[in-house]
Amino acid sequence: MSTLETPAPPPPSATPLAPPSATARAWRTLRSSRTATVGLVFVAVHVLIALLAPALISYDPLANNADQALLGPSGEHLAGTDQYGRDVLARVLYGGQYALGVSVAATLLTVALGTVAGCAVALRGGWFDDVLGRVLDAVLSVPSVLALLVIVTALGTGPWVIVLAIAVVSVPQVVRVVRGAALAVVPADYVTAARARGEGTWSILRREVLPNIIDVVCVEFAMRASWVVLLISSLSFLGFGADPPTPDWGLMVAENRTAITVVPMASLAPIIALATLVIGLNLAADGLSKAWGVDRIKEGA
Amino acid sequence: MSDIHHPGRRSVLATGAASAAALGASWLLSGCTGASAAPALPAAAKQGVPDPGGTLRIARPPASDAETLDPASALSAYEYLGALYNRLVRIGENGAVAPDLAESWEPDAKARTWTFRIRKGVTFHDGRALTSADAAYTLRHILDKKTASPQAAVLAPLVDPGRLRTPDPHTLVVPLKSPHAEFPSLLTHYNCYVIPDGSGRAIGRTGIGTGPFELESFTPAGPGRITAYEDHWAGRPVLDAISFYSVADMSARSNALLAGQVDLLSQTNLDFATARVVAASDRATIARVENAQWYVLPMLTTEKPFTDVRVRQAMKLAYDPEHVVKVALQGAGTAGWDNPVPPSDPAHITAHPEHDPDQARHLLKKAGHEGLAVDLYTSSYDPVFTPMALAYQDSARRAGIRIRVKTAAADSYYTQIWMKQPLMATYWFTGRPVDQLLTQVFRSGSSYNETAWSDRDFDALLDRARQETDGTRRRELYGEAQTLVIDKGGAITPMFADRLVGLSRKVRGYAEYGFEFDYRGIGLKGA
């Protein structure tokens, strides 16, 4: 080939000879972004703990034990006990199951729906875009907390109701983000090329658009998850989420915050768990978006 | 409607040395040391002589947006009543009926007619002198259908408003429709505060009574203020004024106390954890009133599955009250064994079925409700509700009963949940005389019959008991009535709890008798 051509110095992010597989790319991202690594490790540890909670601790998170109530941290109860004599650490460890389970399910549903709708809107455009945009704006205009409260009051506080309710209130935001990302892709010449070939909408979506917005979707997932975790904990705190005695972080804070001066760990432990999970998700979102050049902050709150 | 949870009891404040563990906020500075010591409550309200004057600030849970100062009403703002009004008779420190506006009273031989001598030299806040006409009007006001007083259900079978007589300004004669040997005890109820003759319509706003304080301002479910009534017949109160604030949320209330925004939490039995926090604070402490709270899980006998008496029995046999006392109260109370009459009442019977989860399981199987799953509603209205519910849930699990604890809003708990949901947690102040208690809460059709239980045998027993002039025999009849409630009724009574009252360390002379504390004697030191 050309002897004249001087290859430009490789852009800092691309290592020319690495195979272009997704896993390799993910691995490269992790290696290049310490923020993302730290964040994902936080999240992974939380997931592991939630899954392995029964193996990690022998205390039953639900069993009352009046003789052991309101104890400070000790060798026996590393994070002390609450007013029912339940081991705080056990409740915190098990607490991840509810928080993560509901959050992940809700986020998956939200992001999946939002991605499909967002891409469709971006590809179709025209009146479809206008109408859906207005409707989504209208949904967004109702405070999500109010919408959630109404749905939960109407349908009960079961985990699936909460998953559904969160999907309803947060899909519009995902649609917005994904639509924005897809709109940047749709006019690209490779999409035009596919159109000139006469490819179908679905094929263009799958082959051309999705692979190019998957970064945005991943970042959105991490960010949305952090938001959902916070929202669910707020719901629990208000008494609209998990019912007692479910070990749930928001509920634990609500239960123990009056006693915070006597047994601070009973409140602090779930707060720390909650905060580390959310920080992890945020770090992951930050790191990934930086590594992939996604403007994650653009969509704001 | 929502003030069922007032009614008081005869008990004296447990006094003790203050273990002035002034931890305060030291944990904030020292890091989280936590409390590794064995759970213990340094319960100690300071006794001693208060300084004269001062304003006491009380936080109370609002009953409803329709609160009124009419003592006969179901929606009365309970905390104001004892300060603004007096009754004819009250419950004294020893638990016996004591004189208040009536200096003395006596029945005829068959306990059919009761004569009350009204105290002289008593004036209402508007300057008018108290006469027997006012007392008679008070009774007629209670019995007036338009008043819709909960106490009417108790008094109407006995008192004919048309036959009340006032032979002179200081004598009230009450002829009864049927004999009642303990009639005066029914007048100790907080619905029976004496109001001026003819004031029925205005009393809800004016609050004019003979009590130690007169009204300055009052907002339903809002703040209000009362000031010392200089001409009170028993002498001016220690305080200059009392300010009331409405705070619905329990933890907000205790935060207000801890922050020094209020001096006393009324209508608030602190849960054990909060009590520990309050006791550890350098601003506040707790006073403990033994067995002052009757905690109950009423099952609506008109709602499935509790229409079936076997299910009700199973629900009672299934759990261990001792476990509930231990977990929910850390032992600060007495197991109730489903008997609503407190252990301190002379009529209380100790016999009860033993905790028997197997039998409960068996009963449920027979009733076709094996593996019963029911919702149990609680709320942050009272901090012990949820612990009690969780302890019950934990204990009943052994009988295969699955309880789902549901948290409802505090604000609307007594309008939306109480007497509407089949199973919920609630409480009453103890301190009702046994007849009043059984009539008001368990008799068919009574307005506070929160289990909607209707049992003819039980009603007949009550009728016989109140006509019985022989004290011993009467107690036996009330005992039989208790047995019926335990066996067939819808009320699960896990326990009687000591009331843990949060108050400022500046408060002196806090003492509870009957339904309210001593408004005249309470004061502040070093305020």
Next chain:
Amino acid sequence: MTATAAAIVSVDSLSVAYRSGGRDVPVVHDVSFDLRPGRTLALVGESGSGKSTVAATLLGHLRHGSRLTGGTVRVDGADVFALPARELRRLRGGTVALVGQNAGQALTPSMRIGRQIAEAGGDVPVVDLLAQVRLPRPAELARRYPHELSGGQQQRVALAMAIAARPKVLVLDEPTTGLDVVTQRGVLDLVGALRDELGLAAVLVSHDLGVVAHMADEVTVLRAGRIVEAAPTGRLFAASQDPYTKRLLASVPRLDDAGLAIVGEDGEREVRPRAVVAGDAPVAVSARDVTVDYGASRAVDGVSFEVRRGEVLALVGESGSGKSTLAWTLAGLRAPSGGTMTSESGDLARPARERPVSLRRRVQLVFQNADTSLNPRRSVGDAVRRPLRFFGTAGSRAEAAVRARKLMSDVRLDPALVSRLPAQLSGGQRQRIGIARALAGEPDVLIADEITTALDVSVQAEVLRLLDDLRRERRLACLFISHDLAVVRGIADRVVVLRHGVVVEEGPTEAVFASPGHPYTRLLMAAALEPEPASAPAPDAEPLVEEVPEWTDAAEPDDLWTDHGHGHRVRRWRPAAREGAS
């Protein structure tokens, strides 16, 4: 390098590196040069040569993440990288001023241009400065915001800002890239005039050897951060010493080439004669009175042409001439609002989606920008395989893979690159993939929309040669769209000149270039800069542009053309009083 005492700029052994992935990557290595007052030095190189980085160091500026690893830069006696912040500020603007590549982005969008010029310092009133850069109605213009100006006006404003404080050195970083050729000529002439007027020394950064030849006294050629050759302009263009420089010079297409220039290893240049299109070659595409509208505005207005198999027809025009719109319309990406378009295999008036597959694959488009025309998340092999499978030109997955490798070697690419992502290829390689993808449909017609515009000059030569080879081998009818007359001269058999959606002149390439009939064509040709220094680059000599008469359109509906014979015809025009400047 000999540092003359009189040198106002003296760069000595300059090295710059930026940090990436924890290590230093050198971008400039041991670069030295001097510049005397009143002289212009050009820094020449292809993309990535570090020429802009060197230029910015004259103002003591390095990109975020870059740092100086060696050497000094002295301007007017001061070591700029040793200056305290205050002094450096005084140096910037006061002693050295910069005119950036893209004035549209170099002007603060939220500030009126008058204020932006005013704050650059100096005592010259803003209105005078604007007049000095030959902007009309300066007082009114000063109150405008940057976005209200055209590209050429913006660049003039940037110039005004640069000379506001009467600096001694002007750094011009690709000052005309992105401008249309006529506008470019105007700006360059202005720069030259100002330079002489104010006695400025100038450092000109450019990839365009035509611009350099026109402007510079001395040339320094950079490659990958190192100096390859430095010489006075005349000597460099006449007799360059370095093979790279030679190849670079040889690769530039010229207006007088009678065919495609083939550049050898050592920079020798050979012009390959145009392929002869057989007289009986069938017409592959025919457009009649094609009109395309964007809402109310007409982008293409009654354009007609024919392309025969094996023939290259060039559509030439400035931005906004409607040439790309025409290409997209042919490709079925935009619906024409009037006229007919047919090909050998069917009607082209319908959008791509409604065309039968057999027609779709026969008309293929190659995009201008290879960076955006390939899906960055799919391997380049995938990009070639997809149309093979989609059009059914390859029956099976395995066959598609084999054919894809074959196509890659057809476009002179190593088939081993199939699994690469576009980002892992160079710009020229990507454009070849773009061509290979178009060939996958086995088309009769190839629409090449400015396919060499974004490429460096040496790469451009390679791609042009490939295109020429392909049309010979495959008898492709090729619609070649370009703004660059020199490129067109080399590759096209026939030329159509478009202006504002209207054809102003068309004819065989030789005829049009030999005797351009329309003043607009003449304007374009006059503005084009050849990589040959004028014997004496006298900027105050009247530029060629002035020789073009003012004109106005004189076409009547039934009398559009002046025929010059052999298919060379010119839209009717007559001299006119005035026409607005850029």
Next chain:
Amino acid sequence: MLSFIARRVLAAVGTLFLSSILVFLAVQALPGDVATQVLGRDATPDAVAALREKLKLDQPAWERYADWMGGALHGDFGLSLVSGKAVGGEVGLYLGNSALIALVTVLFAVTGSLLLGILAGLYRDRWPDHLISTVSLVGMSVPEFVVATVLVLCFSIALPLFPAVVLYGPEASIGQLLPAVWLPALALAVVMAAYIIRMARTSVIDVMASEYVTTARLKGLSTWRVVTRHALPSALLPTLHVIALNVAWLAGGIAVVENVFNYPGIGKLMLSSVQNRDLPVIQAIALISAVVYVACNLAADLGAMALNPKLRTRGRTR
């Protein structure tokens, strides 16, 4: 420019109209008959029928919607099912109290976070940036109720500077509420600021890396002038919409915080009306929140127009 404003206002009205339909439909879709719900145990068939008629439940949905919207346009949102008072007045009372918090919050959050965000952006990758970024990351990772609880502990209980709870009802005067406003506002501001800081930082970094800022620097301008004149107007632009979104978020976020502080605001009313299923109140709050949301976005659009000459001068020709 006028047509731009007109189009935005029109779009806002359209959104509001859609919101009102959504709100109405959602509330209608709540399971359970409202009449039965309200009457509870007294729900005899006669009483239910009477109440249904009184609440006009028998009319078709669109008629009820028209009634409701017609009233709402005049500020008449019907009567509360719980208190029996006019919803408009009641909501207005609570809304006014919340507005006090919101005002203080926005004031704190916007000024503070813009300053910090700009600081972080200017000191990119140096210690002030790291510090500010870390703190804002933590700020957005900790739920409001935790911040609120910690604030109560620190500034009401440990150091009794501010009241821990509000002891007054919705009729409280500003003087009574004012001391109690600071802690809730601070709790909200912390969360809100986190987002604005991050946005401000990013857009400052973006703008500082832009060619025109580089040009301005290379003109020899002082850093102060470069930042204030050249960078900020453009950097504020994207931040504006984040601020608007956050102000709109307040409408919901306030619920938790008001609950902790017993503050008699719209959030507390929202919670209790949901718990009581006081449908007219829920509808009114939802609609008013939608108005706030739409108004905030409109304000941001207009603000963007003021900052962005491209929008301001649209329609003017070259």
